[in-house]
Amino acid sequence: MTDTTVTRATRREEPEAPKKKRRSDRARAEARLGWMLAGPAFGIMLLVTLYPIVQALWDSLFSLRLTAPDDREFIWFRNYQVILGDPAFWQSMGVTLFITVVTVLLELIIGFGFALVMHRAIKKLRGFARTAILVPYGIITVVSAFAFFYAFDINSGGYVNSWLSWIPGFDENLNWFAYQGTSLTVIILSEVWKTTPFISLLLLSGLAQVPGDLEEAAKVDGATGWEVLRRVILPNMKAAIMVAVLFRTLEAFRIFDNIFIMTAGANDTEALSLLAYNTSIGRLEIGLGSAISVLLFLSVLIIAGIFIKGFKVDLSAGKNS
């Protein structure tokens, strides 16, 4: 066991030293075989991901409705002009950003708590704690969205209102899905419930990387629990936190299922991906819908760029650069 670990560790360090040496015939043959084996999959992956993006870019320059193929017309960037000048787009952008910021913040706080519980749980309970916390993440988003919808929807016997009836001033006839604020509350709740385990899993791996001797040294020096957390644990898991926040931000920005099931965009709860879906699939306006998808794609790229450059996190190294 120890031998294997040592061998792996040695191999990981190898690329630094022998890089300048001429590779042996065997090494080259192995590299060739590697390309032959992985090359087709790499090519297909490139096609699968690049093709739709290029197709969407091309389609976005047309006025094209699926049920009026003869009226297809090249209109340059007019679709983008219409979208960027429409309050509905900015409304959707606002809703999307609001959901993203609130869910990621909540998930980060709750997820960190869960990660600490999983990390510190006594050995006997560790397995149970991890399983219990991870269960929601194993449930398909559409299923959890339906579960929350039926819990809150007063037309199909939602039970949440009767649970909350003891709160002074709470209206037991509150129709959660009739107003923007309450609809977004339920949407965010379901999103947080579903994906907090994901963030806590990433944070748990970060916690595991914090050197135990540093913590102990801080305690010996008389640091309080809060100081250990702030000065030792958090700085040492910065990379893990950033990876968790980046992944969740990108995922939250593409939110679709929960809104689709619960409100279908009613009461100004339409997120960008739902707007793209409604335009492309619902209205069959391929040109306009493709343009929204391209803008959504660009937004995701910008967010990823801000995180990687702005927070100076080298994802490939897995630690601060």
Add this chain to the structure above:
Amino acid sequence: MRKLGRIVAGASALVLAGTLGACSADDGVPTLTWYINPDDGGQAEIAASCTEAADGAYRIETSLLPRDAASQREQLARRLAASDRSLDIMSLDPPFIPELAEPGFLAPVPDDLQNTDGIVEGAVQSASWNGELVTVPFWANTQLLWYRKSVAEAAGLDMTQPVTWDQIMQAAEDQNKQLGVQGALAESLTVWINALVASGGGKILEDPEAKPDEMQLGLESDAGKKAAEIIGRIGSSGLGGAGLPTADENASMNLFQGDNGSFMVNWPFVYPAMQGAAPDVVEDLGWAVYPRVDAGTPAAPPVGGINLGVGAYSEHVDLAWQAVQCIVTPENQAQYFVTNGNPPSNLAAYDDAEVTEKFPMADTIAESLQLGAPRPQTPYYNEISIGLQRTWHPPNAVNPDTTPQSSTDFILAVLRGERLL
């Protein structure tokens, strides 16, 4: 070597068996695929009986479409736009037919199926585009006014005579009861708006055949304002209940079955549903033609149902029309009504003894279908419908002074390609 021989022999036997199996399935009889909307199995039964009646001329297989009409339209439109040859027969929701007919996605209806004698008026209109029958009416649906006899009696309403929206709103208000209407952001809201505007003597769309740039809406009329007044009053007074902004047909039925039920506008499916769920309500249940907006103007009940179209890219267009001819016979329609609760489009089917026994309101349904006002028949129906839903929702925010105007501006901008929907 012997082992290899055995393997080869075994493999050959498997291949042969596979080929023979394929032969037995592919017996030369053309297979027609009928894309059906979900029901209680009635369309599959008709497909089986028509396959038997065809005596080897064709075989009908059914393929299930999604549950809601909008998703059915999306799937069919995408397949037709891709020239899918498997679309032989299609069960089509009426408002989306012009959109599929305009680009030539539907095969022309042959002369022998153009005869519309005995078919209810609302169904014929909804099956046509540009003044020509482009699909064949199969079953026709309509909304009725369902009421609690006790509530109507207490309000002093004579339900043998036509009643108005004002009357039923007043009756419910006076007795602290609620009305079953559909206020959700969905197609059912468009259905309600259209019925109100049409009954007030107006039209949502002035010229359905106009190009999007030239379209004119009729919402900013007395009929449009009156429609907004009714919806706004029901929304803001609490008459529709707390669930109104998200209420679909099932939610309306649940409200009607509850302690505060009084009147409800809904499709006939509620009758068999309530017989099972609330037999005591059925004992107090009455039905009438959809309410009027003005006492002096006839009602314009919503019309729905399913029409049958044949795909333009089908490999068996002639056989598909033969199959349609079999599917829509009055006998099949009557049987479908009795087993699945979907009313016939052919008046002859209403004479069936089993129909009148099982659906005592069959005459009212037939009368309602003759009065029915289809939703605007235009290739741009989807834009108009969603535009209406966006601007007339939630019901408590509907204002007769502003909603028709803002709705018109929004829908026309969408049609001109200047706004997102």
